[in-house]
Amino acid sequence: MRNSSISRRAAGCALFAVALTALAGGCSDAGPPSSGASAQEFTIWDPYPQFDNSSDWVKLLTKCGTDAGVTVKRTGFDTTDLTTKALLAAQQGNSPDVLIVDNPVVSTLAEAGVLTTTDDTKVDTATIEPNLLAAGQLDGKTYGVPIGANTLALYYNKKVLDAAKVDPTTIKDWASLTAALAKVKAVGKKGITFSAIGTEEGSFQFLPWFWGSGAGLTQLDSPQAVSALTLWTDWLKNGYAPNSVINNTQTTSWQEFASGAYAFAENGTWQLANAKKTGFEYGIIPIPSSTGGTAPAPTGGEFVTAPVRDDTGRYATSAKLIACLTSSDNAYTTDTTLSYIAATDAVQGKQVAANPDLKVWVDAVKAAKGRTSDNLGTKYPKISEPLWGAFQAALSGGKSPQDALKAAQTTAAASTK
Amino acid sequence: MIYLGAFYAYPLYRNLDLSLRSYTVRSFVHGGAPFAGLDNYRTVFADPTFWPALTRTVVFTVVCLAFQFSIGMALALFFRRHFPLSATLRAVFLVPWLLPLIVSASSWSWMLNSESGVVNAALRALGAGPVNWLTDPRWALVSVIIANIWIGIPFNLVVLYSGLQAVPPEIHEAAALDGASGWQRFRWVTFPLLRPVSAITILLGLVYTLKVFDIIWIMTRGGPADASTTLATWSYRLGFGSLLPRFGPGAAVGNLLIVMALVCGLVYIRVQRGQAR
Numbered sequence: 001m002r003n004s005s006i007s008r009r010a011a012g013c014a015l016f017a018v019a020l021t022a023l024a025g026g027c028s029d030a031g032p033p034s035s036g037a038s039a040q041e042f043t044i045w046d047p048y049p050q051f052d053n054s055s056d057w058v059k060l061l062t063k064c065g066t067d068a069g070v071t072v073k074r075t076g077f078d079t080t081d082l083t084t085k086a087l088l089a090a091q092q093g094n095s096p097d098v099l100i101v102d103n104p105v106v107s108t109l110a111e112a113g114v115l116t117t118t119d120d121t122k123v124d125t126a127t128i129e130p131n132l133l134a135a136g137q138l139d140g141k142t143y144g145v146p147i148g149a150n151t152l153a154l155y156y157n158k159k160v161l162d163a164a165k166v167d168p169t170t171i172k173d174w175a176s177l178t179a180a181l182a183k184v185k186a187v188g189k190k191g192i193t194f195s196a197i198g199t200e201e202g203s204f205q206f207l208p209w210f211w212g213s214g215a216g217l218t219q220l221d222s223p224q225a226v227s228a229l230t231l232w233t234d235w236l237k238n239g240y241a242p243n244s245v246i247n248n249t250q251t252t253s254w255q256e257f258a259s260g261a262y263a264f265a266e267n268g269t270w271q272l273a274n275a276k277k278t279g280f281e282y283g284i285i286p287i288p289s290s291t292g293g294t295a296p297a298p299t300g301g302e303f304v305t306a307p308v309r310d311d312t313g314r315y316a317t318s319a320k321l322i323a324c325l326t327s328s329d330n331a332y333t334t335d336t337t338l339s340y341i342a343a344t345d346a347v348q349g350k351q352v353a354a355n356p357d358l359k360v361w362v363d364a365v366k367a368a369k370g371r372t373s374d375n376l377g378t379k380y381p382k383i384s385e386p387l388w389g390a391f392q393a394a395l396s397g398g399k400s401p402q403d404a405l406k407a408a409q410t411t412a413a414a415s416t417k
Numbered sequence: 418m419i420y421l422g423a424f425y426a427y428p429l430y431r432n433l434d435l436s437l438r439s440y441t442v443r444s445f446v447h448g449g450a451p452f453a454g455l456d457n458y459r460t461v462f463a464d465p466t467f468w469p470a471l472t473r474t475v476v477f478t479v480v481c482l483a484f485q486f487s488i489g490m491a492l493a494l495f496f497r498r499h500f501p502l503s504a505t506l507r508a509v510f511l512v513p514w515l516l517p518l519i520v521s522a523s524s525w526s527w528m529l530n531s532e533s534g535v536v537n538a539a540l541r542a543l544g545a546g547p548v549n550w551l552t553d554p555r556w557a558l559v560s561v562i563i564a565n566i567w568i569g570i571p572f573n574l575v576v577l578y579s580g581l582q583a584v585p586p587e588i589h590e591a592a593a594l595d596g597a598s599g600w601q602r603f604r605w606v607t608f609p610l611l612r613p614v615s616a617i618t619i620l621l622g623l624v625y626t627l628k629v630f631d632i633i634w635i636m637t638r639g640g641p642a643d644a645s646t647t648l649a650t651w652s653y654r655l656g657f658g659s660l661l662p663r664f665g666p667g668a669a670v671g672n673l674l675i676v677m678a679l680v681c682g683l684v685y686i687r688v689q690r691g692q693a694r
Contacts (some may be wrong), residue, residue, distance in 0.1 A: 027571075080657075083660070083662070084657060084662070087442065087445060087662070088447060090446045091445060091446050104660050104661055108442055108660055108661050109442075110440035111441075111442055111443060112441075112443050112445065112446045112447075113443050113446060113447055114446055140650060153630075166436075197638055197640070198638050198639065198640035198641065198642065198643075199638055199658065200659065242531065242532045243531040243532065243549045243552050244531045244532040244533075244551075244552065245642065246532055246551075246552035246641045247526075247530075247531075247551045247552050247637060247638075247640070247641070256532065256533075259533075302476060376440075378661050380660070381659045381660035381661035382661065384659070384660070385659050389642055389643065392640050392641045392642035392643075393641070393642035395552075395641070396549075396552055396640075396641035396642055396643075396644070397553070397554070397556050398554050398641070398642055399642075404642075
């Protein structure tokens with residue numbers, strides 16, 4: 001059915017083209033956009049609605065399409081909508097050809113049978129850093145390619161630290177960080193702001209401390225985990241961190257830091273452009289782990305995936321599109337546009353060469369860890385939810401860190417059985 | 418009929434179906450979710466979040482309605498006395514209703530922020546200590562209730578005001594001639610005559626308040642640690658709020674809300690019939 005209608009349209013298209021050769025350049029956009037079945041049109045969904053058709057990102061998509069001999073129809077969705085949209089589209093059998101999604105969603109979509117593996121599409125993943133690729137792997141199969149990565153580190157306000165006589169290079173572990181916060185408070189400035197909101201965003205921000213304590217996601221109430229949560233609650237109790245962190249998103253937390261009153265902010269690579277606009281001198285240090293060294297922060301950033309289609313013949317072209325988006329040259333452009341760190345060693349080197357400020361981020365990305373890694377996959381969301389409940393309860397004073405994490409572990413264990 | 422079927426009956430049926438099956442993300446996409454009977458409802462009832470969320474929903478609804486209605490009534494009575502600028506002032510009171518919810522909820526969230534909010538700044542100026550409006554479990558629900566009352570007052574004001582217009586002034590004059598005081602006239606003349614209008618105002622307010630979601634979600638995400646989670650926000654969180662959607666229990670909670678609204682509607686019809694007789 002579908003094939004015959006395509007060939008009929010193709011035939012009509014050809015006739016039309018013959019008639020209008022002199023006038024029109026082509027016939028590729030003659031079909032109604034909703035059909036999606038036109039052999040020439042490939043659909044791409046991404047979570048970057050901030051980019052319009054004149055942006056470098058969309059220009060790159062168009063160019064990759066042209067190189068692969070197809071036209072690209074691109075739609076940008078809000079990140080939070082995209083998971084539901086992708087699931088619904090798969091349910092109705094009209095998934096896009098290429099889907100770019102947030103990395104922890106990959107395992108959910110893979111579990112749903114929505115995504116093809118890189119074996120199916122023959123996409124090459126050899127050069128990708130293994131710790132980044134792991135977020136898209138489940139039971140030994142890989143379901144996509146990271147387009148780039150971002151992660152968390154500590155921004156600091158140089159003026160505030162100078163006033164408190166704190167040298168940021170001496171901050172190597174939790175003790176030295178807390179000591180620095182105490183000094184900052186002593187001179188009447190505010191210490192650190194982060195986001196501990198009761199959503200995935202909060203868990204994302206808590207994980208560097210959680211992992212940096214040596215705790216693991218399969219045991220939420222380990223003594224190490226309790227020490228991480230105690231670090232946060234003590235900061236609040238001592239006034240080193242504002243009470244508003246409990247309700248802060250990463251954006252509102254950034255706004256607090258941008259006001260200039262705070263010494264530190266835990267935030268991501270994506271704020272780099274905004275950091276330059278704050279009007280004060282800033283610097284970046286990696287998040288320290290409890291006993292020293294860089295803590296593993298969770299990886300952020302999206303994966304380029306190819307959803308399952310009825311017409312498997314389309315995979316070859318989808319693979320070309322994916323390869324184009326993630327190839328070294330283009331990854332450099334893309335990651336610069338998105339303010340991301342590249343997923344391959346070679347491009348990371350190129351980024352640092354062009355902008356030495358990125359060094360700390362590249363190191364942070366190298367130490368980072370996928371939330372769904374360690375084959376946690378779709379168990380991760382069931383662990384993350386009790387985890388954010390725990391730090392919310394402890395920070396708001398409802399429970400002690402110990403009790404809060406104990407309750408979270410009970411819930412997580414019951415739902416991941 | 419087709420419109421009703423396509424946009425009301427079918428979604429309702431789907432929601433019911435969703436709540437009776439054991440969906441995983443896989444079966445949501447590929448079909449074949451096994452029929453689970455009332456399992457999702459049992460899961461929901463057994464969840465430690467359920468009873469507190471139900472209590473909060475009831476408290477939220479009752480307190481909001483009580484304040485919205487009484488403040489709306491007081492304002493309606495106030496505006497019935499025509500005075501200079503009364504029309505302008507009345508228009509100002511409608512502003513909360515005209516603002517998109519995301520704007521009003523975000524503004525409230527800014528105002529109540531524990532660090533930089535204007536409310537805490539005012540408290541400090543008055544010599545009182547700051548209150549962690551949105552981040553203290555004891556205050557979070559109060560804060561969203563205050564915001565929701567503010568949003569609901571204009572609706573009550575408008576409906577009650579138009580109801581008051583329908584009360585013939587002669588009756589008032591007659592009562593005044595009989596020596597009834599202001600309060601007596603309200604209690605024994607205005608209020609009984611307004612009863613049908615009041616009842617429908619409260620019913621509409623109730624249905625609207627039960628399902629309030631945006632304000633709470635934007636202001637607190639139901640937090641801290643569930644302290645302002647109502648059934649509506651819980652349903653959303655189950656279905657869409659985490660990386661792994663749980664459609665079955667989410668739909669079950671949604672259906673419980675529909676049933677609650679339905680029961681109140683039936684009570685209303687019952688009362689109406691009783692009065693008509």
